[in-house]
Amino acid sequence: MADDMESVNYEEEYILNSRGLKLFTCRWIPKEKEAKALIFIFHGYAMECSITMNSTAIRLASAGYAVYGIDYEGHGKSAGLEGFVNSLEDVVEDCSKHFTSICEKKENKRKMRYLLGESMGGALALVLHLKQPEYWDGAVLVAPMCKITDDMKPPGLVISVLIKLCNIIPAWKIIPTKDIIDLAFKRPEIREQVRTNQYCYKGRPRLKTGYECLRVSMTLEKRLSEVSLPFLVLHGEEDRVTDKSVSKLLYEEAASIDKTFKLYPEMWHGLLYGETPDNIDIVFSDIIKWLEDGTSLGNTRLEKEQKNEEDEDCHLMTKYDS
Numbered sequence: 001m002a003d004d005m006e007s008v009n010y011e012e013e014y015i016l017n018s019r020g021l022k023l024f025t026c027r028w029i030p031k032e033k034e035a036k037a038l039i040f041i042f043h044g045y046a047m048e049c050s051i052t053m054n055s056t057a058i059r060l061a062s063a064g065y066a067v068y069g070i071d072y073e074g075h076g077k078s079a080g081l082e083g084f085v086n087s088l089e090d091v092v093e094d095c096s097k098h099f100t101s102i103c104e105k106k107e108n109k110r111k112m113r114y115l116l117g118e119s120m121g122g123a124l125a126l127v128l129h130l131k132q133p134e135y136w137d138g139a140v141l142v143a144p145m146c147k148i149t150d151d152m153k154p155p156g157l158v159i160s161v162l163i164k165l166c167n168i169i170p171a172w173k174i175i176p177t178k179d180i181i182d183l184a185f186k187r188p189e190i191r192e193q194v195r196t197n198q199y200c201y202k203g204r205p206r207l208k209t210g211y212e213c214l215r216v217s218m219t220l221e222k223r224l225s226e227v228s229l230p231f232l233v234l235h236g237e238e239d240r241v242t243d244k245s246v247s248k249l250l251y252e253e254a255a256s257i258d259k260t261f262k263l264y265p266e267m268w269h270g271l272l273y274g275e276t277p278d279n280i281d282i283v284f285s286d287i288i289k290w291l292e293d294g295t296s297l298g299n300t301r302l303e304k305e306q307k308n309e310e311d312e313d314c315h316l317m318t319k320y321d322s
Contacts, residue, residue: 048076
């Protein structure tokens with residue numbers, strides 16, 4: 001990891017969202033070479049970018065990609081009540097504004113744009129794609145929260161009561177659930193790292209946050225056929241947090257022509273940093289190969305933008321000559 005970090009520039013910046021909240025953003029850029037493409041990462045529920053997803057970003061940046069992250073409101077180093085999200089659509093809008101502003105910079109115009117999300121972040125990446133279906137060039141979806149497993153959800157009657165309480169006590173930490181950290185990460189030392197990370201939320205899910213996760217996952221489950229961008233979906237066969245059968249259903253139902261589904265035997269939910277080193281190497285080998293293949297091929301969006309730029313240059317030259 002130290003050797004990889006030597007080839008990467010890491011930077012942090014705070015931005016202000018439309019609701020006046022200060023959000024933490026970060027980026028990992030390859031040193032001394034132009035990035036092959038742009039990757040925008042979406043962290044999972046209660047997680048954050050700069051520590052828990054640092055190893056992921058360094059691997060991708062060392063492979064030649066510019067990687068950008070943002071901590072959602074109430075998460076990580078961003079402002080907001082810890083662990084509280086009033087609207088996941090607001091979170092998606094924050095990500096959209098920040099990430100598109102990066103894509104629209106002149107130096108990034110001719111670069112492929114990939115979304116990479118894990119768990120809740122995978123769901124948010126899909127929501128962003130459905131919001132801007134022609135804008136993003138591909139997605140890596142790691143155990144995406146298209147459905148929460150029955151093992152993780154409270155009983156139906158309890159859910160009904162909690163939903164009714166959302167408007168009265170939205171920030172209360174009263175949702176009964178199993179310890180996600182124990183269920184998500186195979187390696188005990190990683191569980192300990194997450195527990196001691198001051199920027200990871202460890203309390204019970206707050207009412208409105210839990211409702212938003214449930215609502216968005218249920219909505220996505222009904223809209224899988226609308227997914228049209230190229231994607232790679234990855235899931236551990238022993239995942240007890242998000243439902244692997246819905247990842248398979250996404251692969252089967254999505255309108256995407258270029259789509260790949262990989263199910264890893266004996267692996268858990270935290271594929272990017274919670275598995276054994278050998279397993280993590282396997283996962284990243286698959287991710288980077290998929291990115292390399294897609295980036296080398298390009299797409300019609302890039303071709304159109306290149307033609308538009310050439311037409312504009314021609315127009316300017318003609319105007320200057322006259």
